[in-house]
Amino acid sequence: MTLFAALRLPREILFGKGQRHALPVVARKLGSRALVCTDERFAATAIFAEIMASLQAADINVLVHDRVLPDVPRDTVAVCVEEASAFQPDMVIGIGGGSCLDMAKCAALLITHGGKLQDYYGEFKVPGPTLPLIAVPTTAGTGSEATPVAVISDPDRTLKVGISSPYLIAMAAICDPELTMTCPPGLTAIAGADALTHAIEAFTAARRGSDHSLAQNHVFIGKSNLTDHFALLAIKLLGRSLEKACKDGSDEDARADVMMGALAAGCAFGTAGTAAAHAIQYPAGALTHTPHGLGVATMMPYVMNYNRSVSTNEMAEIGVALGLDAAGRSTDEMAEATIREISRLFAAIGITPTLAALGLAADKLDWTAEQAIGIERLIKNNPRPFDLTAMRRLIQAAYDGDLTASAQ
Numbered sequence: 001m002t003l004f005a006a007l008r009l010p011r012e013i014l015f016g017k018g019q020r021h022a023l024p025v026v027a028r029k030l031g032s033r034a035l036v037c038t039d040e041r042f043a044a045t046a047i048f049a050e051i052m053a054s055l056q057a058a059d060i061n062v063l064v065h066d067r068v069l070p071d072v073p074r075d076t077v078a079v080c081v082e083e084a085s086a087f088q089p090d091m092v093i094g095i096g097g098g099s100c101l102d103m104a105k106c107a108a109l110l111i112t113h114g115g116k117l118q119d120y121y122g123e124f125k126v127p128g129p130t131l132p133l134i135a136v137p138t139t140a141g142t143g144s145e146a147t148p149v150a151v152i153s154d155p156d157r158t159l160k161v162g163i164s165s166p167y168l169i170a171m172a173a174i175c176d177p178e179l180t181m182t183c184p185p186g187l188t189a190i191a192g193a194d195a196l197t198h199a200i201e202a203f204t205a206a207r208r209g210s211d212h213s214l215a216q217n218h219v220f221i222g223k224s225n226l227t228d229h230f231a232l233l234a235i236k237l238l239g240r241s242l243e244k245a246c247k248d249g250s251d252e253d254a255r256a257d258v259m260m261g262a263l264a265a266g267c268a269f270g271t272a273g274t275a276a277a278h279a280i281q282y283p284a285g286a287l288t289h290t291p292h293g294l295g296v297a298t299m300m301p302y303v304m305n306y307n308r309s310v311s312t313n314e315m316a317e318i319g320v321a322l323g324l325d326a327a328g329r330s331t332d333e334m335a336e337a338t339i340r341e342i343s344r345l346f347a348a349i350g351i352t353p354t355l356a357a358l359g360l361a362a363d364k365l366d367w368t369a370e371q372a373i374g375i376e377r378l379i380k381n382n383p384r385p386f387d388l389t390a391m392r393r394l395i396q397a398a399y400d401g402d403l404t405a406s407a408q
Contacts, residue, residue, distance in 0.1 A: 143266020
């Protein structure tokens with residue numbers, strides 16, 4: 001057997017309680033002028049003021065852009081870059097949820113290479129390194145601190161769009177679970193379910209071969225031995241602690257598990273990629289205006305059941321990582337139990353169970369299927385192939401809440 005694997009990660013990852021205090025030292029190695037991207041809510045907190053004071057005490061001049069909006073509307077990036085042009089930053093620091101980190105990636109890109117964001121949509125359109133980026137997540141979900149992707153909303157397009165390039169990976173990721181302690185239960189659930197979906201889709205992604213050109217021509221290249229390691233770690237941590245963190249936000253151990261799980265999931269899917277659950281959420285989310293993490297989690301049990309016939313072994317391994325007892329169970333039985341456990345967990349933390357309950361209109365199912373199957377960079381990662389009929393059937397099953405029908 002010839003092993004093949006690929007992995008693209010930040011140069012430095014710091015994880016643990018209090019690691020935010022390392023930010024000034026990490027930043028000082030990159031220069032003395034920092035553009036900080038965050039949102040209005042976090043900018044108003046005492047902990048943000050403390051972080052800014054620590055940077056200034058390290059003789060780092062700071063320009064704060066504190067108007068990051070959810071889903072990063074395209075034109076808001078140009079506003080941020082224009083404000084920063086005279087400041088001439090040496091680095092960009094993103095502090096906040098996934099949108100804040102994605103704004104920081106986009107700002108670093110345009111400050112360095114100019115042009116418009118539209119010039120970089122897709123894979124490998126970024127021509128070279130950008131300003132160094134430090135990512136400091138305050139939620140535990142997107143994994144953007146470790147991934148090569150920035151997702152934005154373009155007013156000229158119905159669906160959100162992505163910019164995918166290894167040059168967008170943060171120079172350093174500083175993950176301090178104390179920053180997630182004030183996340184409300186609903187946000188904790190949606191973000192954590194997003195992370196668990198990342199991990200499951202990365203672990204069950206298709207193996208795409210070992211051609212030397214694969215990773216040079218594609219950002220997402222399917223599962224490998226290295227991405228599997230991170231995906232299973234994420235599943236283990238999220239399986240044992242996501243429900244706890246949602247029920248008791250003051251549980252420091254649970255918060256640490258969930259944040260480490262989100263980070264590990266980002267490390268996995270940043271190279272392996274995601275698949276059908278994400279492809280369906282793009283059009284479904286555009287129509288229902290629901291949070292990304294909620295939509296992908298709604299779809300996950302149905303997609304797992306669709307893939308079960310070709311991913312039985314992987315599903316069983318996921319069950320073991322979740323802590324299910326494999327004694328006396330066949331691989332098929334473990335796979336079935338795994339899907340039931342994911343459904344149970346998501347129901348326990350308040351994830352919407354069907355596309356109908358998510359608000360998707362019945363007369364939009366065909367359009368949703370057509371759009372989803374057209375997102376090739378995700379569909380090609382799915383372990384079981386799709387045609388339009390199969391996609392339409394899966395979406396109907398998720399709309400009706402018929403888990404059994406999703407396997408057809």
